Amino acid sequence: MLRIDEIRLHPGEDESILPERAAARLHLPVGALNHFRIVRRSVDARKEVSLVYSVQLQVRGEEKVLRHCRDKHISKAVRTRYTPSTASYSGAYRPVIVGAGPAGLFCALALSRAGAQPILLERGAPVEQRREDVAFFWKTGLLSPASNVQFGEGGAGTFSDGKLNTGTHDARNRYILEQLVRFGAPKEILIDAKPHVGTDKLYFVLQNIRQELLSLGCDIRFGQRLSDLELKDGRVRGVHTVSCSDGFIDTDTLVLAIGHSARDTFELLARRGVPMEQKPFAVGVRIEHRQREIDMAQYGRYAGHPALPPTAYKLSCHTSGGRGVFSFCVCPGGTVVAAASEQGRVVTNGMSEYARDGENINGGFLVGVGPQDFDSGDPLSGVAFQRRLEAAAYRLGGGNFIAPAQRVEDFLSHRPSVGPGAVLPTYRPGVRWTDLHQCLPPFLSEALEEALPMLGKRVTGYDAPDAVLTAVESRSSSPVRILRDADSYQSPIAGLYPCGEGAGYAGGILSAAADGLRCAEKILTCGQEGSDV
Numbered sequence: 001m002l003r004i005d006e007i008r009l010h011p012g013e014d015e016s017i018l019p020e021r022a023a024a025r026l027h028l029p030v031g032a033l034n035h036f037r038i039v040r041r042s043v044d045a046r047k048e049v050s051l052v053y054s055v056q057l058q059v060r061g062e063e064k065v066l067r068h069c070r071d072k073h074i075s076k077a078v079r080t081r082y083t084p085s086t087a088s089y090s091g092a093y094r095p096v097i098v099g100a101g102p103a104g105l106f107c108a109l110a111l112s113r114a115g116a117q118p119i120l121l122e123r124g125a126p127v128e129q130r131r132e133d134v135a136f137f138w139k140t141g142l143l144s145p146a147s148n149v150q151f152g153e154g155g156a157g158t159f160s161d162g163k164l165n166t167g168t169h170d171a172r173n174r175y176i177l178e179q180l181v182r183f184g185a186p187k188e189i190l191i192d193a194k195p196h197v198g199t200d201k202l203y204f205v206l207q208n209i210r211q212e213l214l215s216l217g218c219d220i221r222f223g224q225r226l227s228d229l230e231l232k233d234g235r236v237r238g239v240h241t242v243s244c245s246d247g248f249i250d251t252d253t254l255v256l257a258i259g260h261s262a263r264d265t266f267e268l269l270a271r272r273g274v275p276m277e278q279k280p281f282a283v284g285v286r287i288e289h290r291q292r293e294i295d296m297a298q299y300g301r302y303a304g305h306p307a308l309p310p311t312a313y314k315l316s317c318h319t320s321g322g323r324g325v326f327s328f329c330v331c332p333g334g335t336v337v338a339a340a341s342e343q344g345r346v347v348t349n350g351m352s353e354y355a356r357d358g359e360n361i362n363g364g365f366l367v368g369v370g371p372q373d374f375d376s377g378d379p380l381s382g383v384a385f386q387r388r389l390e391a392a393a394y395r396l397g398g399g400n401f402i403a404p405a406q407r408v409e410d411f412l413s414h415r416p417s418v419g420p421g422a423v424l425p426t427y428r429p430g431v432r433w434t435d436l437h438q439c440l441p442p443f444l445s446e447a448l449e450e451a452l453p454m455l456g457k458r459v460t461g462y463d464a465p466d467a468v469l470t471a472v473e474s475r476s477s478s479p480v481r482i483l484r485d486a487d488s489y490q491s492p493i494a495g496l497y498p499c500g501e502g503a504g505y506a507g508g509i510l511s512a513a514a515d516g517l518r519c520a521e522k523i524l525t526c527g528q529e530g531s532d533v
Contacts, residue, residue: 101155
């Protein structure tokens with residue numbers, strides 16, 4: 001099998017000509033190509049806009065073809081496939097997994113397929129009820145602390161863009177994508193360089209995952225929150241839950257896939273002496289532009305071409321003071337959403353459906369923060385920092401989860417906004433036009449002010465006067481790391497497996513799901529010999 005990279009098509013050229021282009025690169029007739037398939041597709045908008053493909057195919061005498069080939073973009077296809085563990089679970093008790101986000105779900109799938117019949121605890125609701133609860137919150141400002149954008153089946157990523165980007169080359173990533181397609185995700189995620197599922201598609205994918213788990217004997221318990229740990233002689237002996245008929249579960253295997261917003265669980269772990277540490281993260285605002293304007297900046301004359309997806313961007317810079325400022329979770333054709341999980345605190349995030357056909361594009365506009373910005377060495381100081389920002393945004397918005405917002409021109413001029421310009425904010429329940437400097441710490445607002453014109457030079461219009469800033473974006477990643485052994489994945493408390501983004505070991509849907517698989521592998525192969533295995 002051969003691989004050919006860097007086959008370029010102009011917008012408007014049909015993918016059906018790819019075999020012809022590949023054959024020309026090999027100096028062979030099209031009829032000599034067998035088992036032709038596209039393995040990767042991306043858009044290159046740096047100079048002349050083009051769609052860039054990688055393909056795999058078979059020809060006779062491949063070794064001879066490679067020996068005579070002088071094209072560096074033609075190579076022998078190498079694919080490392082992930083092989084799920086074939087070990088059977090032999091523990092005395094059913095494993096307990098806390099959290100039904102990507103990490104918890106894929107850990108549960110792996111353990112269920114090994115016959116472990118895990119118990120999956122999720123404080124929130126099934127995705128059908130969760131969608132209704134979230135829609136009601138966005139309409140009325142009445143928050144359910146247990147069923148919202150952060151908590152419930154699918155985790156925080158359920159109400160996002162369903163982005164599946166990752167910076168790693170773990171073979172598990174391809175396996176996870178294939179599993180998602182099996183559960184109903186679009187097949188395009190297998191070839192797109194920047195795959196996404198979309199909130200509307202994730203709704204059905206999650207239901208299909210749930211049905212498979214139930215068919216394999218997984219006991220899924222919604223509306224049940226971890227309330228305490230039973231520890232003895234440095235080992236997990238069980239868990240206590242609230243809102244369930246059986247408030248105690250015997251187990252010696254506990255996977256904490258709790259997500260980055262389970263603050264009460266972080267506090268519980270601290271009380272029980274589970275080792276944790278502060279972790280750098282990022283905070284800031286959501287910035288909204290008209291999608292058409294960013295498409296024009298990136299695609300030029302090809303903006304709006306049906307062969308091209310709505311464009312996104314990935315931006316970063318450093319301020320004169322050394323602060324890192326960057327874009328995060330960019331949602332083309334999407335909306336800014338209310339993502340609070342606690343009363344009296346405003347949190348923003350972004351969301352897109354699969355079509356990405358909304359009027360605006362939004363993205364996190366964030367500044368890196370770390371222990372030097374917190375008021376103490378307490379492992380939970382980052383949580384306290386987040387809460388202060390969110391409460392300040394709530395007060396400035398005037399209550400009822402109305403978010404404070406400001407035009408970029410006014411933000412840079414330190415004057416309150418009195419209304420929108422060309423860009424209409426999409427945040428619900430609504431925004432209050434004001435001056436965001438009143439809710440942001442000086443170091444944060446100063447970094448954003450300095451970064452805006454710098455990033456505007458990278459993408460024309462990023463710092464446009466009418467672009468809208470909505471505060472506050474505070475849940476980009478977990479503010480803590482729950483310590484675990486690099487080999488066994490266990491905490492110093494034997495049988496306790498910190499997992500996924502909330503534990504500080506992932507950053508996004510795909511990496512969290514991969515960490516869930518790794519934790520399941522450790523449980524199946526390492527036994528319960530303690531954290532020094």
